[in-house]
Amino acid sequence: ALAQIAQEHGILCHVDACVGGFILPFLRKLGYPVPDFDFRVPGVTSISADLHKYGYAAKGTSLILYRDGALRRHQFFVYTDWPGGIYASPAIAGTRPAGTIAAAWAVIRYLGEEGYLALADRVMKTTQKLRAGIEAIEGLKVLGDPDMSLLAIGSEGLDVYEVADEMTLRGWHLDRQHLPPSLHLTVTPAHAEVADAFLADLAEAAQAVRRPSVHRIGHAVTLALAQAITRVLPAGLLSRLTRRFSALLGGKDGGLPRRSAAMYGMMGTLPNRGDIHEVVLDFLDRLTRPERRT
Template identity: 60%
Template sequence: MSESAHLPTHGNTKEAILARMASLRDHDVNWRAGRAWSLVFDAGDEVSELLQAAYTMFFAENGLNPTAFPSLRRFETDVVAMTGHLLGAANAGDDIVGNMTSGGTESLLLAVKTARDWARSRRPAIRTPEMVLPITAHPALAKAAHYFGVTAVYVPVRADFRADVAAMTAAITPNTILLVGSAPSYPQGVVDPIRELGQVALARGLLLHVDACVGGMMLPFARRLGYAVPPFDLSVPGVTSLSVDLHKYGYAAKGASVILYRGADLRRFQFFVQTAWPGGIYPSPTMTGTRPGGAIAAAWAVMNYLGEAGYVNLAAQVMAAARKLKQGINATPGLHVLGSPDMSVLAIGSTRLDIYDVGDELTLAGWHLDRQQSPPSLHMTVNMAHVAVTDSFLADLAHAVQQVSQPDARRRLAAGGLRVAQKIVHALPPRLVTRLTSVASRTLGQGSGLSGRTAPMYGLIGSLPSQDNVDDLVLDLLDQLTRPTLES
């Protein structure tokens, strides 16, 4: 059992603790060298030093009570105002209000919770509320639907991976309360037709949320640089709420996101208050109670540090790097970028290669790329950390393709095993398949497959006869990965 499974009998020295932490970090992906194409957004050492100083200055403060820490209240209201102005508040013709949250997931949870409570007040006849959204919408919206009793009605996207407005309109029922679009959608980096969705929302009296968590701090600056950015923000009639992550292309410290609303009356449905508690009156504007002051302060600091000119400069470099990567990927035999991304989010696909196998080769070369499905692809979120590594990545990508294009014994064996597995799982009784997926998840969780080759896992997932089997496999794997480690 690991030493960390229980409190040490005696405390360790600061030096020993920090050394141990550093040694464990050595096994993480090297995002500082631009090797991670997701999860971390890095604008350089100067910004990092500012973030750490600002965060540390307010690391103990709690945003739960703004009367105790008026500094945090000022930081938050300033951040919301700056973000709102950037995202169309000046042209919206309404009072734009909002709050900071812990991240995009919380912002999306709040958007759905607000819509549900709005419908309870304004349309009490609706007992089973629904929201209509494209299949490419972020899974946090499915989580919100699960948490808050709202049915998520998913609609296939068009061939260009953008939301199909006609199909979404056809999916509206008397129980629909909310439409959702993305700017951009995470899988392929394309902006949904928000203007058209806004027209539908206005005509049907529905709310429309724009998930700009990824693009909200990039698209406005890309537009100023001359890139063709479709309408997507609060200046679009019919958009009633919008979410944007500051810890992505805002280069703030985690976790920092903003949820914006068209009007204080709508935001009121986001709030929670308990006035009958013996401990006093308890109001809470967002999902969380305690709110780390450091994240709020650091967001304010970096936005004031970079300013519009700083963000435009960063966007220019990132968009140029993304364009170079797109050209390099499309020029690599067997590979192509899916769709026509509107910013610096790309998906690498292939019509003749096992793209997951290509991803495994890149992982072994030290790169971290997320795997996607329907269609199979590798995901890249390009930020400032990648500007200096585009050439080395493209070289390793070409080498990976060369390796995968020359199947070896391991690949032939894996392919044969997968074909056998596909035949077996479709011939076995459902209960036995469920038991086998549980065994497979334990094997994956205890081995090194997740940090090395994942193509077999995606092949197994694709072999399972039902979504329930896939869900069971992933849930069991999640259980394995979140248990205390047995290694010291």
């Protein structure tokens, strides 16, 4: 639909296939239902894909494809008035590291089409297993109807951030998402060996969150207070308090805290998304600021 609208209005339509670009074609060959997303769709003018995801190459190598060569010419940079001579580059980066390009070439040559087909099939079978297992856990569900191997775990009755904290305590890391609150999974071939253990721990984590605890009661009280404060404080004062709140992002050893449900919950109560932006900026600033020696 978007490509059709773009075509009707003479607008370019780029497909960001950074994740799916190197697995969806192989899934289609294996017989999995894959909606058209590439140049089969009229109006699509360019496609990008990262090789470090489902291409299994080193990070730092990506592809961009254009429907025609005339469009690709706009990517090139040429400067003819430089005192050092005529300068030309096929991309924004001037000198690109050859190591990652060579490594990507080697991986693609090593795996070949048969290798990528086998890995794609392993990923999808693991995804189906994880999806069925998640849906079988009381209080959890997979959001939407994903076509491939990226899953979002949501809940209408459980605090998913608390579930993530419980999984952290069990040795698993789950990316926290919001809008709506959910947990992110990118399934890879390596997860085939640990899918059963993951689902068992996820069921235990959900059960732990369902049980009353002093910690969760305190979390609920904190969120209630945060919601009340955002309703009564003036915007200027609230923004200043939000900047103070950025200290919650740091763990005891300078990293991220082992429990972050309260942090995500309080961020969700902030009416101004710009305040959250400032919190993250403060956190990044502290990460890269040299410590003052006394």
